[in-house]
Ligand code: HEM
């Protein structure tokens with residue numbers, strides 16, 4: 111177990127460290143643009159909603175708050191397990207369990223979205239409530255699926271206890287950055303669409 | 307991924323097709339951009355044919371392209387032509403050429419890096435761009451034809467009711483993919499510039515080309531997601547019965563078509579700077595090289611470009627003066643827009659300062675750079691009329707706008723790209739282009755180009771609307787028909803002249819003279835390494851000792867340039883030389 115990451119302090123470290131830093135910079139830029147994407151979607155929603163006399167629009171059932179809250183809880187817990195995985199990986203410990211927990215919670219989140227989606231199918235076509243949900247939650251779900259893909263990509267390394275050129279800890283950190291971003295995006299969505 | 311050395315791949319696929327080498331990807335983007343430039347140019351000529359000879363069958367090609375209407379262009383066909391022309395030129399010709407090709411070629415070479423920070427992402431960026439190009443080109447062949455809502459695709463024109471065809475949906479999908487590709491590139495560029503500069507390469511030692519490309523990448527990261535959001539909503543409106551931009555057309559819909567305009571221009575205004583910034587940077591460098599002088603006010607130019615980047619994020623409302631903005635908001639946008647003329651003037655005057663009393667070498671790249679100075683001046687001056695509300699209300703949606711943005715985009719950005727091609731072709735391909743043919747190309751492009759776009763300003767001032775199918779249907783426009791024909795003839799000459807360029811490139815690739823490492827006696831790092839550069843660019847990563855434009859230093863008598871990589875000025879003769887006659891020419 112301890113052979114996982116202790117060997118990182120080796121002569122190749124400076125080059126690898128610079129590469130890891132570049133990865134973090136690249137990921138931060140990516141998340142910055144992701145923030146602009148979700149920000150634009152939320153601003154559009156705000157502009158449309160501000161023009162409505164009542165909200166939710168007439169003839170539209172209120173959004174299913176409880177189910178969405180369950181979603182939120184699941185995603186929050188998954189962020190905790192993701193953070194745990196990152197800590198484990200950083201200190202060279204086995205993080206497979208925490209990674210698998212995160213992935214399971216991510217899948218559970220997507221499954222729990224289904225009832226919310228079908229509740230909103232009842233809302234009128236072309237209506238703003240259905241449109242906004244389709245857009246925001248759809249966009250979020252696609253990104254989350256990509257996040258699951260990223261976790262699946264680091265999993266083999268975690269299983270094998272890999273520690274070669276691209277250290278596992280660095281990869282897990284990148285995944286964690288993305289995963290927490292998804293959590294924050296969902297929180298914004300939850301608050302603006304379901305709570306207020 | 308980031309190891310110091312990689313073995314050069316040997317297979318054809320990994321070397322030429324799915325290469326991760328930034329120099330190969332640059333060539334791929336260049337080819338993509340040039341192909342689409344040709345296509346967009348042909349569409350422009352068809353538009354011009356209709357405007358000069360409304361309703362007449364198009365000679366030669368008309369019978370094949372418009373067989374249903376006996377070779378004439380129908381109103382729908384015309385709408386499709388200008389929509390696709392604008393879209394192709396902006397997103398598939400100029401963007402791949404300047405940002406894709408020269409961003410890729412120049413950034414690593416000029417900052418002394420072995421490659422981009424993320425070579426795999428770089429490769430993906432090209433292939434997503436290629437896929438998006440295929441989707442767009444394919445949309446010509448679907449039922450109902452390609453998109454028809456203008457390059458701006460305002461709803462409700464671009465909504466499912468007005469344009470039900472698949473073409474408009476494919477247009478949106480293709481632009482979305484294009485955005486993904488651009489974003490991948492931009493993240494790569496910024497990370498590379500931040501992380502991979504050679505030792506000694508401070509930000510104020512970077513060539514202005516890198517400044518321009520880097521700033522454009524920052525704008526891309528910030529604003530491509532905005533258009534992506536708009537496109538997502540447009541696509542959902544078209545295929546999933548949502549109602550973001552639909553209002554009234556469907557029962558229960560309460561969307562807002564103006565929302566799209568806001569999002570489009572929040573992105574769209576920075577987009578024009580995304581295109582012009584690399585051209586500005588390249589021109590600033592080229593003027594210095596071919597005037598054999600340091601770039602006048604180098605830091606001021608870099609700071610001016612940066613402040614334009616900041617200002618460009620808050621002026622988009624000048625595209626919407628006529629949609630019924632509150633007057634206070636309009637005035638705010640106008641004032642901010644006018645502020646841009648301050649850094650723009652700094653930039654422009656610095657260009658003049660650079661060439662002032664320089665020892666100018668009129669190489670083809672320099673001709674095109676000087677061409678940019680002229681046409682960008684025209685574009686900037688005409689922009690003032692459109693930035694001021696009072697004049698814009700009259701000029702909005704006229705041919706004046708078409709003249710203006712062609713002077714900035716079709717002229718300045720295109721000339722910037724051509725200057726870049728003439729300048730870096732030897733580095734890219736290891737062959738020299740024929741300078742005589744290049745000069746011929748310049749004059750047969752520069753003169754007709756002004757004959758095309760200047761008269762448009764006059765027509766627009768005379769009240770001719772843009773996107774007009776049949777100019778003679780208005781009595782007051784009949785007087786302009788000779789002008790329209792003049793423009794069209796000039797455009798044909800312009801189009802034909804590009805064959806000189808194509809021939810020059812093809813000839814050089816086979817039989818051009820071998821290029822030395824530094825044919826222009828330039829000072830930036832890419833000229834240190836052989837032409838074309840080896841895999842991973844430099845044998846040893848150079849150390850940077852000086853700024854990017856050390857030309858004609860008075861204390862260096864026998865050479866008028868010192869490379870950024872040279873630690874010492876070339877040895878001076880024993881006796882100190884007489885002080886140069888006009889030392890102010892080199893003082894900066
Ligand atoms: C150099 C040869 C070119 C010629 C002769 C030409 C000509 C034209 C013409 C006649 C129009 C139609 C104007 C109208 O509808 O009234 C047009 C539209 C347009 N062109 Fe060009 N153009 C050229 C190059 C370019 C380039 C290089 C770009 C971009 C970088 C460009 C961008 C556009 C755009 C955005 C539109 C507006 C399309 C729309 O209305 O939706 N053009 N051009």
Ligand SMILES: [Cu+2]
Pocket residue numbers: 574575578621622624625
């Ligand atoms: Cu603008």
